[in-house]
Amino acid sequence: MIDTGKAFCTANKQFMNGIRDLAQYSCKDELVETNLSKFSDTLQEMINYHNILFDQIQRSIKTQLQTFVKEDIRKFKDAKKQFEKVSEEKENALVKNAQVQRNKQHEVEEATNILTATRKCFRHIALDYVLQINVLQSKRRAEILKSMLSFMYAHLAFFHQGYDLFSELEPYMKELGAKLDQLAVDAAKEKRDMEQKHSTIQQKAALQDYSSDDTKLEYNVDAANGIVMEGYLFKRASNAFKTWNRKKPDHIRRWFSIQNNQLVYQKKFKDNPTVVVEDLRLCTVKHCEDIERRFCFEVVSPTKSCMLQADSEKLRQAWIKAVQTSIATAYREKGDESEKQEKKSSPSTGSLESGSETKEKLLKGESALQRVQCIPGNAACCDCGLADPRWASINLGITLCIECSGIHRSLGVHFSKVRSLTLDSWEPELLKLMCELGNDVINRIYEAKLEKVGVKKPQSGSQRQEKEAYIRAKYVERKFVEKQAASVPLPEPGTKVLPPSQEEKRHSGPEKSLLAGEQGAASPKVRSSDSGIQPSSDDSREHLASTISANSLYEPEGDKQESPVFCDSKQPSPGLRLYRAAFEKNLPQMAEALAHGAEVNWVNVEENKATPLIQAVRGGSLVTCEFLLQNGANVNIRDMKGRGPLHHATVLGHTGQVCLFLKRGANQHATDEDGKDPLSIAVEAANADIVTLLRLARMNEEMRESEGLYGQPGDEIYQDIFRDFSQMASNNPEKLNRFQQSDSKKS
The missing domain is CATH 1.25.40.20 (Ankyrin repeat-containing domain)
Known part of the structure; x- marks a missing residue:
């Protein structure tokens, strides 16, 4: 019964999963999805109750009675064997005592003594055996009734739970029943309306001289999706025989479309389109009346021609007019604009081709590991010092051993995002981020006060609890971060730090006039750098005297104002420091600002x-x-x-x-x-x-x-x-x- 019940629960769970899948497939129908989800949740609860019932049955009957059979009855069987053995010995003593001759006094005394001892042992064993029988009989009654009582209570609890569950569901079911009655009325009304519309359309179609396949006769040159016209056409093969393939007409009926001054077709909806004509401006279109098939037209380009067949004369005229209109529209475009677009689109295509030629797979495995471990301090775990770490925190820019990475993962992704240096794929920008920071940079920030507070950094052999407490204090509570941070930013690797006097006068951003190519005579000497456009050394005093707002990129030159963001401040807020460092491309200073609580x-x-x-x-x-x-x-x-x-x-x-x-x-x-x-x-x-x-x-x-x-x-x-x-x-x-x-x- 228990095995069959478990099989029932398994089948019921499969049915419930099917209901849930059906609810997901009906995601656009709120009524169906909501009710199916509600019913599947109820069925899941019933499955849980069934599992609880069978578990209780197993404990109440199977386990309890098996204990009675294996232990109590086994002890009784042992006592029975001992009783039978003593009984046999007593019978043997009686027989021997009867066989002794009267004149052999010595044998008579010996047989009498053995019989007396055997009877005494028999009485003792018999009493124990009777006791075992009585105890077993009484325990048998209690065990059976106790098991059945527990069995019945399990069913009582099961049906109570089911009753309570469906009592809560009953109002919901009644409400759904009322909705279904209304849906039936609405469906009947909708059916009548559709039948009436269908009859009206049939009457109109009978009065019009349209082919049943003329699905789209109009075209739109200014369509939002760029498709001027689309529909099915027959295409003659382009091989030497120029056949229409009559045996398999479905092989040459394709879905054609005119889009972006090109004629393309697809075999199926999801297939990539095949370009028939690259540029319609170089083509002509004409009727074909000298072949055996009707409704044919030909699109001729400088390199090839394409013979096409529509389903009706009106569709042929529509396609020819659409091609002609597309050609005319393309020629009406301004020559200089098209030339400019061609010049700018060709390098773009070239960039894609060159990118594909020099394309490399995402850095993975040992290559990412080697590059990241080359950064100073990254050859050992940032938190415990274990050599050859194989994990990293990508938002902190540090390397970790597997145990510390597990602790970092438990902190949550808002504190640390852990990734494997050997098992995961690495995007190039993420790998460069890891190479810009490193364990030495981050530890200078997050362990600045470690010696002052007197905390000992855990070693690779330390207990996990000690490491976890240290990592949480370091990154979550930030107990070792220097509270009074210096205003001078941390140097970016490979960057020369300016003196304070020059740092205060750093240019805040490139000017819009320089970016748009409209620079006048007021700033004749300009050179480009990694962080923007900066004036040459001859005019540095004049240009750096006033700081230019970064928003001047999008403002007229007459509206430019001095930026208060980059003014001198002895102790700027962490958010302001992050704001400045982001423009200056200084990742260590950005990490320091975040460590000091910058939003x-x-x-x-x-x-x-x-x-x-x-x-x-x-x-x-x-x-x-x-x-x-x-x-x-x-x-x-x-x-x-x-x-x-x-x-x-x-x-x-x-x-x-x-x-x-x-x-x-x-x-x-x-x-x-x-x-x-x-x-x-x-x-x-x-x-x-x-x-x-x-x-x-x-x-x-x-x-x-x-x-x-x-x-x-x-x-x-x-x-x-x-x-x-x-x-x-x-x-x-x-x-x-x-x-x-x-x-x-x-x-």
């Missing part, structure tokens, strides 16, 4: 509510953006002008940052105060790479929504293209800076 989404109200992430974009560093994102920066927070990090990266032409933000879930549909989204800004700037990325991301998003692939990254082609851009942005950024370079040359 990663800190808003500078005096700088149009810009965030550190926006400042990182202006600074032009991809690694700085990645560091902030790994530490919880919101990629969709916008400033007062409605521009988020993606807007700013698009305006500045930072292709690598655009790629990074799109991968991190940036909303590219958001518009600024001028009503422009990033795509429209990129199109106006004729930045082909960014336009490509934004359009690919938008197409991928639409595809995932249409196919219900929520929470999934998209198809492999989309991921490969973004991987190529990430590789170029991290390893060959000069290939993505051609637009800024061309603007600088113009200026």
Whole structure:
């Protein structure tokens, strides 16, 4: 019974899982999804009650009675064997006593003594045996009744639980029954309406001279999706025989479309389109009346011709007119604009091709391990000093042993994000982030007061409790961070630190006039650097005397104001320090600001509510953006002008940052105060790479929504293209800076 009950629970659970799957498939129907989910939860509770019932049955009957059989009855059987043995000995003594001869006095006494002793032992064993029988009989009655009583109580509890469960569900079921009655009425009414509409459509179709297959006769040159016209056409084979393949007509009936001045077709809906004509401006279209088939037309290009057949004469006329209109529309475009677009699109294509040629797989395994361990201090665990660490905290930029990594993982991802250096894949920007920080840099920040407070750092052989307490005090409570932080930033590896007098006068950002190629005679000597445009040494005093606001990138020159953010401050707030360091691309100082409690989404109200992430974009560093994102920066927070990090990266032409933000879930549909989204800004700037990325991301998003692939990254082609851009942005950024370079040359 118990085995059958467990099989019943297993089958019932499979049925319940089927109900839940059906609820998920009905996600667009709220009534069905809600009720099926409710019923599946109730069935799950009943399955739990059944499991509890069978467990109690096993304990009350099977286990209890098996104990009685194996222990008590076994003892009784042992006593019975002993009684039977003594009984046999007594019988033997009686027989021997009867056989002794009277004249043998010695044998008579011996037989009498043996019989007396045997009888005495028999009486004793017999009493014990009777006692065992009585005890067993009484215990048998108690055990059986006790087991059955427990069995019945288990059923009583089971049915009480089921009754209570369905008592709570009963009002819900009655409400659903009322809704179903109304649904039946609505369905009958809808059926009548549909039948009436169907009859009306049939009457209209009978009066019109349209072919049943004329599904789309109109075309739209200005369609939002770029498709002027689409539909099924027969295509003649392009081989030497020029056949129509009559035996398998389905092989040559394809779904054609005119889009982006190209004629393409697909075999199936999800197949990649095949381009028939690259550029319709170089083609002509004509009727074909000299062949045996009807409704044919031919599209002729300089290299080949394509014979097509429509399903009716009206469809043929519509297709011919659509092709002619597309050709005329393409020619009406301004010649200089098309030439400019071709010049800018060809390098973009070249960048993709070169990226694919030099494409490398994501750094994984030993390569990532070797590169990260080369950083000073990374050859040993940051917290316990164990050699050859194989794990890392990507938001802190440190290496860890496996035991410390487990402790870091228990802190939560808002404190530490753990990843394997040998088992996980590493994106190039993340690997560069690890190489910018390291154990020595982070320990100088998080262990600054370690000697002052007198705490001993745990060793590799220390107990786990000791390591856990130390790591929690170090990163969560931050007990060893120097509270009174110096205003002088920590030096970035390989960076020369300016004296305080010069550091106070550092330029805050590039000017809009220089970025747009509109520099006048007021600043004739300008040179570019990693962090922006800085004046030459001859005019340094004049240019550095007044600090330029970072928002001047988007303001008219007459509206530029001095930025209060970069003024001298002996003890700036942690948020302000993070804000400054983000622009200056100083990751150690950013890590120090976060250690002192800086809010990663800190808003500078005096700088149009810009965030550190926006400042990182202006600074032009991809690694700085990645560091902030790994530490919880919101990629969709916008400033007062409605521009988020993606807007700013698009305006500045930072292709690598655009790629990074799109991968991190940036909303590219958001518009600024001028009503422009990033795509429209990129199109106006004729930045082909960014336009490509934004359009690919938008197409991928639409595809995932249409196919219900929520929470999934998209198809492999989309991921490969973004991987190529990430590789170029991290390893060959000069290939993505051609637009800024061309603007600088113009200026």
